Amino acid sequence: MQHYPHYPTRRILNLNGFWEFAWLGDADWDAVTPGGFCPESSMAVPGVIDTLPEYTQRRGVGMLRKLLPGDFESGERLRLKIGGMGLFGRIWFDGKHIGDCQLPYSGVSYEVTVDDDGPHELVIAFDNRFDEERVPLFRPNYDFYGYGGIYRSVGLHRLTAHAIERAHVTPLDLETGLVRLAIVLDGDVSATCHYKVAFDGGEPLGLEGTPENGRIEVELRVPNPRVWSPDDPQLHVVEVSIDGDCIRERFGLRTIETRGQEILLNGAPIELRGFNRHEAHPELGPAQTASLMLTDLQWLKRMNCNFVRCVHYPHSEAFFDLCDEMGVLVWTESLGWGNKADELANETFMRLQEEQTRTMVRNGHNHPCIIVWGFLNEAESHTERALPLYRTLTSAIREEDGSRLVSYASNRGTADLCFDLVDIISLNTYPGWIGPVDWDTPSDEAIAPHVNALIEKFSGDSPFADKPLIFSEIGACGLYGCHDLARTQWTEEYQADYMVEAARVVLENLRTCGLTLWQFHDTRSYGPSGQVRSKPRGINNAGVLDEYRRPKLACRAVGEYYGTRTDTD
Incomplete structure (x- = not known):
């Protein structure tokens, strides 16, 4: 490819x-x-x-x-x-x-x-x-x-004297194919440039423009525009040429926005159904092969997913290329996990967070699959010291790209102080698994009371009742090959029961519009630490596939349930 x-x-x-x-x-x-x-x-x-x-x-x-x-x-x-x-x-x-x-x-x-x-x-x-x-x-x-x-x-x-770094395309009107083209130059870019633009291999259009801050922006119409969607992932290619340098960028014509509690793709409500995915493999780590990325996406499609949350760092642009082609929607986020208030207020940490987040948005701008920019998973967003960085990151994202939604995954519930900054309320919770948990209640029976109570807190008189609500993490572990007629903890049966019940409770509540279960496949954590007691084999075993992509019972069970859902449910 x-x-x-x-x-x-x-x-x-x-x-x-x-x-x-x-x-x-x-x-x-x-x-x-x-x-x-x-x-x-x-x-x-x-x-x-x-x-x-x-x-x-x-x-x-x-x-x-x-x-x-x-x-x-x-x-x-x-x-x-x-x-x-x-x-x-x-x-x-x-x-x-x-x-x-x-x-x-x-x-x-x-x-x-x-x-x-x-x-x-x-x-x-x-x-x-x-x-x-x-x-x-x-x-x-x-x-x-x-x-x-x-x-x-x-x-x-x-590089040539007028090297082209990127050509960012932002859809403005799906019906007419109107787009904003931002040509990012590298080198001697002060003088007026003569350049050519062609769409989908068509006749090039000769233009001229004077760069401002190293960029030339122009609005153009894509001939014979085709709308990109998960069901029909139509793609276009733009070619830009300047003084011997040439760039080809692929893009899709689609819109993503919110309307009250709904997420709208191309103007229509959509229910997001998927998993969280790490870039990990026992023999490769994060150095993913094209074959592995394709395999992962085929498994996601087989489980009737339309959405994947790429955690907890920027993933490969090649993976997003495949998502563009296969019609899989994406949440991508910059690196961060459980960061404490002292870190969030640290000057160097703040500077690097903004730098990597801006870099992520610039690198991924042309992927129609990406609909959510995220950052700082499960950080201490319930503290006053977090506010400056959260404001900085949401502002930076919107400055780089105002055409997508912004969110972050929070495990702070209604104590979170930063939800007013984002487009989607995204909640992480593990009732009956990490907590809340007790000795008397089976894990899957703990899900509905906790999840419904949490949803209620973001409904009615809540200041966030008019924002879309999704569950960005919920799940439980199961060891591949571990079976028990009693469906006890760590078995594949236990995990399958939990995952399906979690999906049912979340998605059948009319207040929610999306879910990414934790997680797609098992991933390596750390061996020589006390925390490994909760991670047999030094692995986070919450995947519905194991680390080698062998399916557990939850893979089929969740896939069958997702297959019963439609965007109008």
Whole structure:
């Protein structure tokens, strides 16, 4: 499949494959330099060390080196694009430090100026240690494993004077095909530019414009417009050319908005039904293959899902490309999990949260599948100290893209102080599993009283009664292959009963309009900690598939229930 954005005329060096690798262990970053690099083995890129037998449960610094061709010209501008890495990264080109990465999982890029003739050398060092100062966005208490390595594709782009970075398309009118095209330029962009725009391979239209803040914006009509929807995911392609550089971007014509308690897709109410999904696999970690991503989406479609919440960090743009093609709606969110008030008020944490959230929105702008921008899962949004950051992030998202909905998943109930900032109220709760729980009530019988009482608090005289309400997390664990006629805790039977009852109670309440069950597949957590008592095998076992994508009983049970629902229920 073709990934987007695509640069058909640009010379791009695909750097995926095997790189020279050296393990530096518990190194002091002040002493980490590319000089004297001594490779001890090879490592795949994309890839992470944590899934390799020699480095299991080891945390430290790894260094990767790639020798490059020598045909670059002195003074030539290059742009290094990394689809995602973690937990911390530092990059050198020909021994010169060109940047650090403090945004785990985010797609980032760095400009390089070639100083002399080749051969050339690219070195990337990564660190999977927890470090509050160096990696404030990822903390050791997060309930998902933090991997070290380069998670996604790496490419080196050779740039022209008027390089095109992106071409963002925002639908304005579905019937006429009117869109706003924002061309984001990189390089010498002060003078008037002559450029061409073509839709779907048609005749190019010659235009001119003067960039403002590195952008040219224009409103155009897409010929023969087709509306994108989950049932009929029609897609368009726009091609923009300027002075020898060319970009192709794929987009869809669709709208997403709210009306009172409803979410409207293309003007019609929709009920969101799906799961939470991590980018994880025992042998790959977050370095997902195209085959695995396709398999996951086929399972979701088979379970009659129309929605997936991608947790708790930005996921691969390639996954969103597939969601665009297959008609699966997406909630995507920036990195954050259970963050305390002290973190939320920390100046560095706030700056990096805004940076990664803006980056997420810019990277994902053209995916019609994305309907919700999210952030800061289960943080202390019930505290006054959280308010400044929540205001900053919601404002930043709307400044970057006002065409989608904004939300965050909260486990604070009516104590939450930030719900007025978002479009959708999204609640996380685990009655009968995490809490509330007691010895006398079977887990599935605890769901309805708790969920209905919680819903009631956001109805009637509630200040948020006129906002859509969804349950962004609810679920329970089941161990793959564990069965019992008594349907006891940890069995597949127990989990299936819980999941179906949770879906029924949430979706059959007229106040709600969506649900993402926790979770799609089992995921690795942490082994050597006391918290593992609640996670047999060091795994979060709440998936309806196990970590290898083997289905549990809940997979079929939930799929059958979802199949009975329609958007008008």
